[in-house]
Amino acid sequence: MSTSAPALRMSGISKSFPGIRALTSVGLEVAAGEVHAIVGENGAGKSTLMKILAGVYQPDEGTIELQGEAVRIAGPIDARKRGIGMVYQELNLVPDLSVAENITLGAPPSRFGFVDRKALRARAAAVLDELGAKVHPDDLVGSLPVSQQQLVEIAKAYASSPRIIVLDEPTSSLSENEAQALFRVVERMKAAGIAIIYISHRLREVIELADQVTVLRDGRLVETRSAEGITAADMIRLMVGRDLTDVFPKTEVPIGDVVLEVRDLSRKGEFDGIDLDVRAGEIVGLAGIVGAGRTEVARAIFGLDRADRGVVRVNGDPVHAHQPRQGVDAGIAYVPEDRKRDGLIPQLTVKENITLASLGEVSTAGWIRGRAERRVATDKATELGVSPPVIDRRVDTYSGGNQQKVVFAKWLATKPAVLILDEPTRGVDVGAKADIHSIIGQLAAQGTAILMISSELPEVLAVSDRIYVLHEGRVSAELPRGASEQDVMRAATGEVAA
Amino acid sequence: MSAPTVSTDRVVKQGFLARYGTQFAMPAGILVLLVVGTVLSDRFLSVGNLTNVLINMSIVGIIVVGMTFVFVTRGMADLSVPATLAVGGLLVLMLDDVIGTWPAALIGLAVATFAGLVNGLLIGYAGLNPVITTLASGTIVLGIAQAFVGGVIVYGEDPAAKDFLTGRLFDVVPMIVLIFAVVAVLGHLVLSRTVFGRWTYAVGGNPHATEASAVPVRRVKAGAFVLTAALAGFAGVLLGISLQAARPGIGAGYEFDAITAVVVGGVSLLGGSGSIPRAIGGLLFVQLLTNILTLQGVPSEPQGMVKGALIAGAVALDVYLRRRGGRE
Numbered sequence: 066m067s068t069s070a071p072a073l074r075m076s077g078i079s080k081s082f083p084g085i086r087a088l089t090s091v092g093l094e095v096a097a098g099e100v101h102a103i104v105g106e107n108g109a110g111k112s113t114l115m116k117i118l119a120g121v122y123q124p125d126e127g128t129i130e131l132q133g134e135a136v137r138i139a140g141p142i143d144a145r146k147r148g149i150g151m152v153y154q155e156l157n158l159v160p161d162l163s164v165a166e167n168i169t170l171g172a173p174p175s176r177f178g179f180v181d182r183k184a185l186r187a188r189a190a191a192v193l194d195e196l197g198a199k200v201h202p203d204d205l206v207g208s209l210p211v212s213q214q215q216l217v218e219i220a221k222a223y224a225s226s227p228r229i230i231v232l233d234e235p236t237s238s239l240s241e242n243e244a245q246a247l248f249r250v251v252e253r254m255k256a257a258g259i260a261i262i263y264i265s266h267r268l269r270e271v272i273e274l275a276d277q278v279t280v281l282r283d284g285r286l287v288e289t290r291s292a293e294g295i296t297a298a299d300m301i302r303l304m305v306g307r308d309l310t311d312v313f314p315k316t317e318v319p320i321g322d323v324v325l326e327v328r329d330l331s332r333k334g335e336f337d338g339i340d341l342d343v344r345a346g347e348i349v350g351l352a353g354i355v356g357a358g359r360t361e362v363a364r365a366i367f368g369l370d371r372a373d374r375g376v377v378r379v380n381g382d383p384v385h386a387h388q389p390r391q392g393v394d395a396g397i398a399y400v401p402e403d404r405k406r407d408g409l410i411p412q413l414t415v416k417e418n419i420t421l422a423s424l425g426e427v428s429t430a431g432w433i434r435g436r437a438e439r440r441v442a443t444d445k446a447t448e449l450g451v452s453p454p455v456i457d458r459r460v461d462t463y464s465g466g467n468q469q470k471v472v473f474a475k476w477l478a479t480k481p482a483v484l485i486l487d488e489p490t491r492g493v494d495v496g497a498k499a500d501i502h503s504i505i506g507q508l509a510a511q512g513t514a515i516l517m518i519s520s521e522l523p524e525v526l527a528v529s530d531r532i533y534v535l536h537e538g539r540v541s542a543e544l545p546r547g548a549s550e551q552d553v554m555r556a557a558t559g560e561v562a563a
Numbered sequence: 564m565s566a567p568t569v570s571t572d573r574v575v576k577q578g579f580l581a582r583y584g585t586q587f588a589m590p591a592g593i594l595v596l597l598v599v600g601t602v603l604s605d606r607f608l609s610v611g612n613l614t615n616v617l618i619n620m621s622i623v624g625i626i627v628v629g630m631t632f633v634f635v636t637r638g639m640a641d642l643s644v645p646a647t648l649a650v651g652g653l654l655v656l657m658l659d660d661v662i663g664t665w666p667a668a669l670i671g672l673a674v675a676t677f678a679g680l681v682n683g684l685l686i687g688y689a690g691l692n693p694v695i696t697t698l699a700s701g702t703i704v705l706g707i708a709q710a711f712v713g714g715v716i717v718y719g720e721d722p723a724a725k726d727f728l729t730g731r732l733f734d735v736v737p738m739i740v741l742i743f744a745v746v747a748v749l750g751h752l753v754l755s756r757t758v759f760g761r762w763t764y765a766v767g768g769n770p771h772a773t774e775a776s777a778v779p780v781r782r783v784k785a786g787a788f789v790l791t792a793a794l795a796g797f798a799g800v801l802l803g804i805s806l807q808a809a810r811p812g813i814g815a816g817y818e819f820d821a822i823t824a825v826v827v828g829g830v831s832l833l834g835g836s837g838s839i840p841r842a843i844g845g846l847l848f849v850q851l852l853t854n855i856l857t858l859q860g861v862p863s864e865p866q867g868m869v870k871g872a873l874i875a876g877a878v879a880l881d882v883y884l885r886r887r888g889g890r891e
Contacts, residue, residue, distance in 0.1 A: 410768035
């Protein structure tokens, strides 16, 4: 590198959220005309770092320099003014406008206060041409396939003449061919001297595209090195090679017969041909990176989404779960990933939330038996250690860990044979996490078949008797207890097919 | 850990004003109106006048019970009330000389309920916007009613039924007020004590989590509109019988009065909270205010302005309290 300052230098960046230290003194340097990949497990701090760069969050500590000049990025608009272009995983396009209109949305060329349509179209066409993107400027964005929308999104960021572009998982929903078209666009931007930050779980892409690689783990910088000669195995080792700091006690439980049996479960665009079994007393982990289809599989088993094909059996009886009611009646319970959206009714009390899925048990001819309901709610709240166990208090006055216990309580009140847990310890503090692990252990000891999704590898490895790894909607490996983090990551990133 | 405890305390403290503020505001407001009314007019605080207030609020009060369910499910509002009310009123008077008043009343009720079922299917199952759907269905139903009766007034043939409804139990309690009270108590019990009532709150509070809890969300949403249409039809039947005359426009304004009452009662448009007693508190407040203005000789046009301002004020207060409550 020459003596000139890099396009971006972030140093000593730290950021905490209540109860979580998301980033600890992380540094990142990206030169103009360089593709710099950032890799790491879910929750390693990649998104937080990028949101700080985009002005969405302010760092607690640390400095940001653009072209050698220290700056404070006040917000997303300020970030764009300073030449930082963000392309997020979720597309931010207006489907009813044309490609050209979307690309120039930030600052449409105008004459006398009216949009100059001719200039607008020419500008967009020029941008697309520069990028070598084969998209027609007059097409409606909503009519394009996702891959082309992705290119439009990049063109939109490029149109504001940025010095830095962040691509967050740009290929997560693209096929191999489509990804190649995207890589060509990245190469063009690189040739134009733009500093490119590239976030991806697909390690092969990183090897193919990147000049530099930065590995983050648990909110800390592990290593920044040249991508030359790097292998997927190197990256996986850096991503997961950590000491176990949390202790996950595992109680040994006799394993019984198969309770949950899933065969050839498929849903178009989400997952394909999923086979899995969970036995009584067994805790089975479902691992994989974000977007591998874990939550989708869980929702389909429970009946929140409809599978296109395949069978689900509970204790040998087929379940035709097109609605959660049928799943619940068959003895399946699902603690969802997104507690706020799918778990709780914030305006209701702890009691009302706990009994919501099992009101039939505490009512006669549609009338709720007040005393029976209170008894169930009190029992479950006490059993799960909701503290304080004031069942008439609104649930949204409780902390995240207690709220999660209320969701657990709701599902335990349905006396399930199969319990599906989707990220059961996400966003809860360390104490509540240990409580939840011990609850999971007790349920297994009582003979419940448990299928657990978790993005935290140490958790999956410590708690599970067996692990299925999903990669791009398929089971890529079935691993026994004692498998290593490397084994799981290799299967999760598609490096090996088991 | 100390951090989560602190944040919990903060939320509770913020919620304090939101909860208790709204709980005591309405009784206090009604009390203030009673005092103001008494000071302004010596005719206000009399059994006769206050009984009249109750009689005047009974018909719309029956609709308020249904409208509360709609609000609590986050169904916004049912604008087809004028049509379903007219259906009840017209049918009972058209058929009373053919099959008798009470069977005719049942038919009026059934047809109104059927209109509510259509609303419920479109809103709950097809997911259409409730305001637009009920506006459209109300216009259609009213159009059919007008085509049937030709825009003229239909007269009843049963003065006995009229005497029964406009009479008083033991010469004290007006029959219509008694009917309203029974509907209100039943509605309150259903909303607060039954599975359907609990589901109603849950659906309005968080439809996603409710669906994930194996609750038939669409059926519950539809149910609120079926109930409102049935109650509006019932109100129409009562109105038709007690007036012994009805025209297609008989229900105009009832939807507005019911919405006013529910909103002033502090039942949130955002769903998930509120109760029948609160909505009826709002109705009582509006009716007392109207009564005071009328006794003061204020013409009806400025009264409309006051009611409109009340709605805007109540909605603003709801939004403000929700923010103070630390949510959304």
